[in-house]
Amino acid sequence: MRRLESFSIHGLLAGLALIVIASGVTRSVLTGGLTVSKKVNITFWNGFTGPDGVVMLDTIKRFNEANPDVDVSMQRIPWGTYYNKLTVAGSDGGGPALFIVHADALPRMRRAGFVATIEEAFQGPGALNRADFDPYVLDRVKFNGVFNGVPLDIHPQGLYCNAEMLKQAGMVDANGNAHVPQTKEEFLHAMKATTIEVSANQPEKQWGYALTAWGSNMRCMMAQFDGRYVDQNGSPVLDCPENIKALEFVANLAKNGTVPPPSNGLGWFGYRQKKVAMVWDGVFMLGDLTRMNSFHYLGGMIPTIGNHPGTMANSHVMCLRKGLTDKEKAACVRFIQYVSNHSLEWAAAGQVPARRSLRATPEFRAMQVQNAFAKQIPYMQYPPKTPVIFEFQLILDLAVEKAVRGQAEPKKALREANKAVIDILNRDKVEHPEDQGS
């Protein structure tokens, strides 16, 4: 028995020692401790998990081939958990050297303290031309006059049409091609003309138009009705008359039964299933359609329903982590410039390049949907520039949902939302007095 006990203790200790040694060796191997590389290794995180990721991988491959001294490796993480991981990694001083952040999430990431300034991308050899970017977009990546990222693209919301349905409804131009509605009258007419009730020949109702992400649909109208999130002093004005008009238009579509009822669940899926003729959605949804061979779709600007054209938009922004060595930063900047210069290929994945010069090329103009959506750039509106964007958007989306479902009048829903957002911003001012006004 004593020998057995002695054996157990020695066995246990030997086992533990082996585990420790093995983990040390493994760690060393995994962290590259046993290999020496002269290349600058750059880790690049993003949420491009769809077809866009394939295009980005291809771009990286070509960059690595053209730049043998740099090795960029990409880590794709679904957007749903991306920012959690990025923030935790970044706050710890680790994290990727290079990462993508949505323009509206940049203030929050910047507050976390790990986003480096990136003036170098606009200076020196290979510098990007500031004038080639829209000032509105550049303003979203500037804090206290300094660049915190380089916009890769713009993704506005736009109108997707089923060309066959428009043609069948008689919505055609002089050449007999489907005519994409542009004005309120044309849009309402197209909605009515493409709506087909159930009959002997029509087993299921065909809808002319369906709401998709209600919050985004409403924000498109906000841009058209001169609505805004905050006033000139930065105080929330979600319940301003212009926003109420925008929400009333969207909510009335549901209330009047001119779109599928809120509980129906049709929307983008209905459009893909050819049960809906028209929807508004982001340009990034294009990747979903390009895989469908039998679907003849067309893109257009969101029809002008308000005072002027307008849509909501956002951008993917390329950012750097603080604490990189000069060599690493130089390699990252070179990569960012390369990706920006080649963002026409990126556009093919369902995006609009942030670069004006690329949008002016015949290649881009030939991209029907992207080009049509890009025409809205002078009128687009981004989400508010605030570090509490998550809560801000959550509250506004809830107000829109209440109004669309008929649970509250638009005015009341927005008033409540505004009050909640004021509370959130006041709390933020108290908790973060050092980070106001940048």
Next chain:
Amino acid sequence: MTFRQRSNWVGYAFLAPYLLSFLIFVFLPVCMSLWLSVVQLDLSNATHTKMVGFQNFQDAFKDDLFWKATSATLRYAALMVPAVLLIGTLLAFGLFGMNKGRDTVRAFIYVPGMLNVAAAGILWQWFFNTEFGLINFVAHKIGLPALPWLSDKAYAMPAVVIMSIWWTIGATAIVILTSLQQIPTSFLEAASLDGASGRQMVSRIILPILRPVLFFVFITTTIGAFQMFGQAMILTGGGPEFSTRGLVQFMFETAFNGFRFGYGAAVSWLLFGMIAVFAVIQAAFLRRQA
């Protein structure tokens, strides 16, 4: 060193790996979350952490979204716990009464519980789809109207409960079945000889014997119900209008999307308090019944 002392050391040595992981992954995080609940820690600005006492708890009581999440959690528990107890018991009785094929049926009932919540959720997303879901397809075939399971407030929570029952009922039924199988047959034979009806045997003999295991199921299902997260997150995302967004999802989104770790930790302690209160009330109630 005596034999007893040496035996103790061997025991501790074998326990050490578990104790170490318990300390690192359970005890330490619990202490951390207690500390977090009384500080203002925004991960997006972790350098500005400060002690705020019970402010986070006070904020929760004033937060409409916290109360919405509490309401959703209570509604889920109110539907889930009785349903699991009832269906689990009925299934166990059914299995107990089977002479042939019991093991096969038991395996089939248990299989859903082996699925990851994400896989189960995605499967049921398809089942519940208004347009092309299996449930509405069957309903249509038998002349019933299609229901907007996941997009209407009236049906969303029942949908989450149905999926949760399907996912968890196998384990519950087997626990109750195991207890049923341990009832000495002599009890039932004696009762039968004394002229007891089937109903009397169930109410006077079987259920009283099952009481401890039913209590166990009651407590564990209640705790599980308060911790509901993955099912709603995948099926409905917490909607419509936050009607299925439970406390754990609220806590997760506050901490990991909003980066307000202090507030999120305070919510987690409030949830712990609720579970503890319910567990104590249930225990006291059932003890009195016994």
